[in-house]
Amino acid sequence: MTAVDDYLERLGSADEFGAIDLVLGLLDGGMPAESLLLDVIAPAQRRVGELWAAGSWSVAREHGATAISERAVAAIATTVRPRPTRSRITVACTDGEYHALPTRLLAEVLRLRGWHVDFLGANVPGPHLITHLHQTGPDAVAIGCALATRLPRAHATLTACQAVGIPVLAGGAGFGADGRFAVKLGADGWAPTADAAADLLDEGRLPSFPTPAGETLSHLADEEYTLFVKRRGEILAGVMAELPRRYPPMTDYTQAQVDHTADDLGHIADFLAAALYIDDTRLFTDFVQWTCDLLRARGVPARSVALALRLLHDELHDFPRARHLLARGTLAADGA
Amino acid sequence: MDAVTHAPSTEVLRAIVDAASDGVVLCDADGAIVLVNAAAREMVPGDVASLLDLRREPGETYETAAGDRLLRVRREIFGIVHQAWYLRDVTAEAARADALRAERERARFLVEAGRRLSASLNTRRCARAATELAAGPLADAAMVVLPPQGMRRTAWLRTSAAGLEEGEIPVTAADQVPGLAEALAGFPPVPSRWLDPQQAPDWLLPAGFGPVGHLLVTPLPGNGVPAGALVLARREGGPSYDEDTETLVRVFAARAGAAISAAVLYQEQSATNAILAGDLLPPALPVIEGLELAGSLRAAQQTALIGGDFYDVLPTPDGPLVTLGDVCGKGPRAAVLAGQVRHSLRALLLLERDPEQLMRLLNRALLSSPTPGSHVTLVLAAVKGGAIDIAVAGHPAPLLLRADGVVEEVDARGSLLGAIKSGVLTLRIATIDLDSGDLLLLYSDGITEAFGGPTGREMYGATRLKTALATCAGLPATAVVERLEQLNSDWLAGGVFDDRALLAIRRSR
Amino acid sequence: MDTAPFLVEIENPEPGTTRLTLSGDFDYTTSGDLATLSPTLMNSDLRTLEIDLTGVSFIDSSGLATLIHLYHAAEEHPAEMRFVGMTPYIAHLFEVTALDLVFNLPTSAT
Numbered sequence: 001m002t003a004v005d006d007y008l009e010r011l012g013s014a015d016e017f018g019a020i021d022l023v024l025g026l027l028d029g030g031m032p033a034e035s036l037l038l039d040v041i042a043p044a045q046r047r048v049g050e051l052w053a054a055g056s057w058s059v060a061r062e063h064g065a066t067a068i069s070e071r072a073v074a075a076i077a078t079t080v081r082p083r084p085t086r087s088r089i090t091v092a093c094t095d096g097e098y099h100a101l102p103t104r105l106l107a108e109v110l111r112l113r114g115w116h117v118d119f120l121g122a123n124v125p126g127p128h129l130i131t132h133l134h135q136t137g138p139d140a141v142a143i144g145c146a147l148a149t150r151l152p153r154a155h156a157t158l159t160a161c162q163a164v165g166i167p168v169l170a171g172g173a174g175f176g177a178d179g180r181f182a183v184k185l186g187a188d189g190w191a192p193t194a195d196a197a198a199d200l201l202d203e204g205r206l207p208s209f210p211t212p213a214g215e216t217l218s219h220l221a222d223e224e225y226t227l228f229v230k231r232r233g234e235i236l237a238g239v240m241a242e243l244p245r246r247y248p249p250m251t252d253y254t255q256a257q258v259d260h261t262a263d264d265l266g267h268i269a270d271f272l273a274a275a276l277y278i279d280d281t282r283l284f285t286d287f288v289q290w291t292c293d294l295l296r297a298r299g300v301p302a303r304s305v306a307l308a309l310r311l312l313h314d315e316l317h318d319f320p321r322a323r324h325l326l327a328r329g330t331l332a333a334d335g336a
Numbered sequence: 337m338d339a340v341t342h343a344p345s346t347e348v349l350r351a352i353v354d355a356a357s358d359g360v361v362l363c364d365a366d367g368a369i370v371l372v373n374a375a376a377r378e379m380v381p382g383d384v385a386s387l388l389d390l391r392r393e394p395g396e397t398y399e400t401a402a403g404d405r406l407l408r409v410r411r412e413i414f415g416i417v418h419q420a421w422y423l424r425d426v427t428a429e430a431a432r433a434d435a436l437r438a439e440r441e442r443a444r445f446l447v448e449a450g451r452r453l454s455a456s457l458n459t460r461r462c463a464r465a466a467t468e469l470a471a472g473p474l475a476d477a478a479m480v481v482l483p484p485q486g487m488r489r490t491a492w493l494r495t496s497a498a499g500l501e502e503g504e505i506p507v508t509a510a511d512q513v514p515g516l517a518e519a520l521a522g523f524p525p526v527p528s529r530w531l532d533p534q535q536a537p538d539w540l541l542p543a544g545f546g547p548v549g550h551l552l553v554t555p556l557p558g559n560g561v562p563a564g565a566l567v568l569a570r571r572e573g574g575p576s577y578d579e580d581t582e583t584l585v586r587v588f589a590a591r592a593g594a595a596i597s598a599a600v601l602y603q604e605q606s607a608t609n610a611i612l613a614g615d616l617l618p619p620a621l622p623v624i625e626g627l628e629l630a631g632s633l634r635a636a637q638q639t640a641l642i643g644g645d646f647y648d649v650l651p652t653p654d655g656p657l658v659t660l661g662d663v664c665g666k667g668p669r670a671a672v673l674a675g676q677v678r679h680s681l682r683a684l685l686l687l688e689r690d691p692e693q694l695m696r697l698l699n700r701a702l703l704s705s706p707t708p709g710s711h712v713t714l715v716l717a718a719v720k721g722g723a724i725d726i727a728v729a730g731h732p733a734p735l736l737l738r739a740d741g742v743v744e745e746v747d748a749r750g751s752l753l754g755a756i757k758s759g760v761l762t763l764r765i766a767t768i769d770l771d772s773g774d775l776l777l778l779y780s781d782g783i784t785e786a787f788g789g790p791t792g793r794e795m796y797g798a799t800r801l802k803t804a805l806a807t808c809a810g811l812p813a814t815a816v817v818e819r820l821e822q823l824n825s826d827w828l829a830g831g832v833f834d835d836r837a838l839l840a841i842r843r844s845r
Numbered sequence: 846m847d848t849a850p851f852l853v854e855i856e857n858p859e860p861g862t863t864r865l866t867l868s869g870d871f872d873y874t875t876s877g878d879l880a881t882l883s884p885t886l887m888n889s890d891l892r893t894l895e896i897d898l899t900g901v902s903f904i905d906s907s908g909l910a911t912l913i914h915l916y917h918a919a920e921e922h923p924a925e926m927r928f929v930g931m932t933p934y935i936a937h938l939f940e941v942t943a944l945d946l947v948f949n950l951p952t953s954a955t
Contacts, residue, residue, distance in 0.1 A: 014810065059819075060811050067815035096830065098822040122818075123825065125638035134599075135606050137458030153830065165455030165465065208468060208500070209452055232829070233792035240790060256803060262790040266829070644906070664906040666873050709910045713942065730942035751943030755913045758920065762946050781941075785905070834905065 003031075008044045011065035012057070019068050020075045033080040034112050037105050038195055041069055045101060053290075055297035066101055073101070077108055084116035088138040089201065090166075092120040092129055094145045094154040094174075102172055103144030106194040110142075113198055126157045133166050140167050140188075140206050142197060145174030148181070148287070149270040152225070152277045155185045155217075162186070162210035169206060171197050181278055186213025217279070224321050225276040232273070236265055239311045247307060265308055267291070272312070275325050284325045285332040292333055306333035359407075359423030361388060365416060376423050379407060388421050399426065406430045442584050445473050449588055453595035457602040460493070466566065466592040467495035474585055475568035477542055480556070480592070481510070482564045483520055483600065490520065490564075498542040505539055512537040513567070519555035522562025528554035528586065533572075540567060547572040554589045558597025566592065616642045616671040621649055624656055627719070628813035628842040632821045634782075636835050637667040643835035644670030645780045648678050652689050654720050657681075660778035660839045661714035662731065670835075677702075677712055691716040691727035692765050695750065699729070699761050702754025712753045715778050719841065724776060726766045729753045732781055735802060737816075739773030741809035743802045746776075775816060775842040777805060782836035783820075788828040796827050813842040849902050851875035853882065861892035864929070868900030871908035880911050883918050891924045899930035904938060916948065925949070 001009075003026060010019040026036055048065045051057040057065075091107040093100050100122035107119035118136060120129065133141060141161050145154045151174060158168050169189040170182035179190035189206045191197035200206065220226070228235070240262060244250040253261065268291075275284035288309070292302035313326040344352075350371070353360050359376030361384055363369050372384055380387060380402050387400055387409060394413040399406060410422045452465040463480040470478035477496035484490035489504045510517040514535065518526045533548035541548065549572035556563040566589050570577075577585070621629040635643035644667075647660040659681060663673040677698070684697050694716055702710045713730035726734060730752030736744045750763035770776060779801070786796040804823050808816040817838050824836065851869035858864055863886060869875070886894065894915070898904075904912075919926040927949035931939075939945040 014812075016812065060807055060809070060815075063808075063815040063819050064811045067812045067818070070814070096825060098818065098825070123821075125641075127638040128641055131606070134457040134602060135610070137456065137461040163455060164457070165452060165461055209455075209465065233790060236790040259800070259803075263826075266790060266826075270829075662906060664910045666907075709907075709914070711906065711910050711913065713906070730944075732941055749941070749943055751946060752909070752913075755910075755942075755944075756947050757917060762943055781906075785903070787903075 003040050004043050004047070007040055008047050011044060011048060011068055012061070014061075014064050014068070016068045016071060020072050023072045024075060024079065027076065027079060033076050034109055034195070036076060037073065037108055037112075038193070041072060042102070042105055042194070045069055053294055053297065055294075055299075069101055070104070073104055073108055077111070080112065082112060082114055084111075085114040086116065088116040088118065088136060090118045090120065090129075090132060090136065090138045090141040092124040092141065092143060093122045094124070094143055094150050094157050095126050096123060096153050097145055097147065097150045097172075097174070098122050099146035099172075100144075102146060102194070103142075106142055106144065106171060106197055109194045109198045110201065113202060115201070124157075126153070126160055129157060130160050130164060133161060133164050138166060139208070140169055140201065142169040142171060142201075143187075144172040145170070146172045148174050148176070148274045148278075148283055149267075150174055151181055151185070151274050155277075158185055158187060159213075162188070162213075165209055167206045167208070167210045169197060169200065176280075176283070181280070181283075184216050184278055184280075186216060217277070219279045219321070220277070222321065224319050225273060228269075228276060228316075228319060228322060229273055232269055235312070235315050236262070236269055238315050239265060239308065242311050242315075243308070246311065247304065264291075268305075268308060268312065272322060272325060272329075276322055279321070281325060281328050284329050288329040288332045302333055306330050309333060359421075359425075361421040361423065363388070363419050363421075365418070367419075370418075379405060379423055379425050387423075394419075399430075438580065441473075442580070445469070445584070446587060446591070449591055453591050456595075457599050459596060459599040459603050460491070462592070462595045462599045463491075463493045463564070464495075464500065466588075466596070467493050468500070469592075470566065470568060470588065471495040474581065474588065475552075476571050476574060477545060477569045479540065479567040479569075480564055480596070481505070481516065481520060481567065482596070483522070483558075483562045485600070485604075494542065496542045496545065498544075501542060503539070509537070509539065513540060513553060515553045515555070516565055516567075519553065519565035520562060522555075522558070526555060528552060528582075528589070533569075536569075541569055545569070545571070549574050550576055552577065552585065554585060556589055556593030556596060558593050558600070561597045561600060563593040563597040563600065613642050613668075613671070616646075616675045618646070619648055622651060622656070624649075624651075626844055627656070628844055629658075629840070630813035630817040630842075631839040632817045632837070634821070634825075634833070634836040635671075636782075636833055642668060642671035644674055645782060645835035645837035646674040646678060647778070647837055647839045648681070650682060650685055652685060652718075654689060654718065656719050657685060657689070657691075657694075658717040658719065658778065658839065658841055659714065660731075660780065660837055661712055662780045662782075662835070662837070663713075664709055664711040666835065673707070673710060673712070677714070689718065691718050691725050692763055695727050695729050695753065695763055696761055699753045703757060705754065710754045713781075714753060717776065717778065717841070719770070722769055722771065722843070724768050724770055724841075726768065727763055728766075729761070729763065730755070732779060732784060732798070735777045735779070735805055736768060736770075737775040737777065737805050737808060739771065739809060741806050743806045745798075745802075770841070770843045772843050772845050773810070775808070775813060775840055777816070777820075778837075778839040778841075779820075780835065780837040782834035783824055783838065786824055786828050786831075786833055786836070788831050792829070792831060796824060800827075813840040816840050816842070851878060852900075853879055855882075855886075858895075861890050862895060863891055863893070864895040864897065866897040866900065868902075870903045871901050871911075872903060872905040873907040876907040876911040880914060883915060886915075887918055887922045887924070891919075891922060894919050894924055894926040895929045896926065897930040898928060898935050899932060901932070901935060904935060909938070909942060909944070912948075913944075927951075 048062055052062040093103045107117050111117045161168050167188035170187035171191050175182040182190035188210050189200055191200050271287040292305055295302055309326050309330045313323055316322045354373045359379050360373040361376050362371035392411040397410045399408050405425055406427045408424045408426045413419045449469050456462055466480050467478045479494040481492045484507045490507050491504050494501045510520050515526050515529050531551040533551050548569050550570040552568045554566045618633040631647050635641045644663040644665055650657045663670050680701055688694055715731050716727045718725045726746050726748045728748040729750040733748055734746045746766050748764055748766035784796055784798050817840050849869040854866040856864045916926050
């Protein structure tokens with residue numbers, strides 16, 4: 001059995017002590033701490049995500065596994081503590097981002113490589129981050145964003161960091177697998193993985209002062225994003241009211257089921273908002289595809305997604321860009 | 337009358353050419369000069385032939401220096417026997433263009449300096465920006481020595497071809513550089529001054545910098561506080577500092593000084609704030625055998641992360657006393673009262689450990705508080721082995737998540753503390769058993785009263801919280817708290833929120 | 846979140862009785878409006894202070910604190926303060942804070 005499988009098995013059985021014993025044992029056996037983080041814990045956590053997406057693991061089991069990995073990372077951090085020899089870097093998850101582990105891994109890798117790291121954790125409010133930057137004056141701030149829905153807030157944080165003169169390194173799946181959203185939002189650097197991010201910083205490939213971004217989001221002038229976010233509540237309420245008429249089984253839903261449907265609809269709205277903000281069709285169609293796969297794995301027909309998209313489409317008369325995204329999304333859902 | 341045309345004589349032609357304001361030099365096919373007009377003689381008193389470039393194409397213009405003049409020269413060919421060079425003195429024109437260009441560069445430099453220096457309120461970042469800006473346009477090596485702020489040692493930053501360097505010197509070492517000690521002390525006021533390069537101590541310049549040609553020490557004028565000094569060095573053979581550059585250095589130093597002194601003030605104040613607020617931040621939770629503890633606190637005031645919600649876990653000989661409360665109001669004012677309540681509890685705990693009695697004592701203490709509106713809602717949970725005594729005052733009752741996923745509301749209640757002057761405090765105490773895998777959740781009303789949801793106007797409510805909690809059976813306490821906070825934040829969907837607190841106690845399996 | 850504007854209506858349905866009808870969000874940002882009214886309300890004729898909370902959509906701890914402040918002011922005056930209307934949400938809030946044991950509430954709501 002590989003170390004990853006062994007570790008994953010312990011995560012799956014909520015065996016916190018077993019998982020920590022395993023990583024500390026590997027460390028003792030001479031495995032470098034960085035490989036332990038990136039070649040054991042990170043791939044195992046990716047598997048956890050896949051198992052959840054495939055419907056094999058419950059949300060609770062996934063959360064439990066992540067909590068154990070957090071402890072395992074903390075155990076490694078307290079065992080291997082190199083003295084900082086390089087300058088200061090701030091690492092934080094963007095406002096509203098709760099998936100802290102990938103960002104935490106970056107913080108630990110940087111620490112192992114001798115940087116003086118301030119890790120601010122998950123869901124860092126923008127104003128707090130800025131205060132921290134003024135107080136500590138790091139050479140760079142690394143911002144993690146796991147979900148594309150957090151991009152508008154990540155953008156606000158990113159520009160605020162740049163406004164106080166600190167260059168921003170963007171990372172995490174939220175910025176797109178190819179980092180194209182990081183480029184669009186004007187980040188000073190982007191890296192797909194923790195070690196790539198660390199290499200980039202090690203090699204001094206970030207400017208010492210942020211480069212002013214051009215007008216990259218000029219499409220926002222059409223105000224579709226602003227209006228959609230402002231009217232999100234009434235738009236979704238309209239769709240929720242229409243749904244039972246178009247999907248009769250819903251009339252018998254329990255409150256919990258109704259809440260669940262509203263949640264799913266909320267997610268669609270959040271991704272639609274993000275796609276409007278960044279003006280990227282693939283952001284939305286990828287999400288639709290992923291949702292359909294997710295639902296199918298749980299025995300829910302993907303038809304319901306297409307229906308929700310159609311209803312949203314009908315609701316959004318004066319939103320040409322959103323209607324285009326929804327039309328493309330519906331195609332993706334029909335094809336899924 | 338017939339129009340008679342006379343061809344001008346050679347003398348007339350020569351006179352016309354001589355009167356022209358442009359210089360004219362005429363040569364024959366072999367390049368031998370046959371004519372030099374007065375203007376050309378005036379422009380080039382010496383040998384004019386050396387200026388004539390025979391390789392130029394006809395019609396081509398080039399510029400060349402003649403003594404301290406700059407000449408623009410054009411070559412023309414007439415027939416096969418003559419070629420002419422036209423000379424124009426463009427010295428003044430070029431000087432004007434140079435001055436304009438230099439002026440534009442200075443303006444661009446100052447705009448960029450303003451942009452970079454105004455960005456940060458961090459002393460080190462401001463000083464770094466100042467050295468990076470100055471290195472290049474103003475110097476080969478630019479150093480900022482920061483004000484010592486009462487310390488024995490003081491920090492410096494320097495940018496040169498060697499990159500950014502940072503270090504510290506003893507404040508007394510400033511005496512080795514004339515004018516530096518005064519600049520650091522901010523008194524007596526000294527103008528910027530040129531130093532004899534021989535006077536420079538080793539630490540002033542990067543290793544391997546080579547012989548120094550020019551060395552300038554400029555005090556950084558702050559807003560009433562000294563902001564340190566700027567040291568600029570140019571290598572031997574480099575351009576000297578002319579009057580314009582010196583003016584530019586003074587303007588730049590004023591900007592850098594203002595930025596650094598603002599940063600120094602901010603750093604001092606935020607350090608004081610951090611010390612004062614440190615006590616108001618949520619405490620690190622102790623490790624207690626057999627129990628998992630996890631807490632989360634989100635303050636509505638996001639800059640300092642402090643607010644009216646608080647929690648604490650206080651050890652007693654009988655077992656930990658867990659508290660979670662909410663004081664009336666928001667922001668720092670509320671946080672101060674919350675800190676007082678935590679301290680009072682810690683002190684009262686030396687005399688009394690019964691939750692009910694603690695509530696009564698705290699109520700009396702709050703009622704006698706000179707600050708009006710000192711109202712507090714509070715939960716006290718005294719953990720004694722497998723049992724927990726719970727007292728609730730004006731606060732939502734804690735929830736109990738059993739290992740099998742059943743959620744119960746603890747049957748305890750009581751009135752708000754510090755509110756009702758007349759009458760007695762009514763309290764109903766509950767005792768619960770916390771078995772292996774069970775979890776007790778304390779929370780503040782910021783969780784249940786979070787407005788959001790699909791319509792953005794709906795309250796999260798206790799029912800949703802209970803439903804969410806029921807899905808957390810079997811999870812470690814940290815995962816439960818994280819998940820509940822996440823669900824609640826998703827509900828808010830970025831909307832405004834009140835202070836929110838969650839604290840979970842789980843008996844390990 | 847769009848907040849509902851906080852309004853206070855003052856009536857004198859009969860001599861010696863003042864009725865306050867509150868509506869909207871009664872919270873940290875708006876509670877000061879009512880607190881500043883308190884001295885004016887406690888005039889020499891006041892015997893009964895009636896408070897109608899039917900239109901109040903939200904109360905936070907500052908709102909509650911203001912009600913407690915009014916209650917104390919009335920007690921000292923002396924006058925009787927009683928609630929003449931409220932929603933189940935506010936009744937629940939009074940129950941959680943145990944203010945239902947102190948305040949004079951309409952019987953229908955509890």
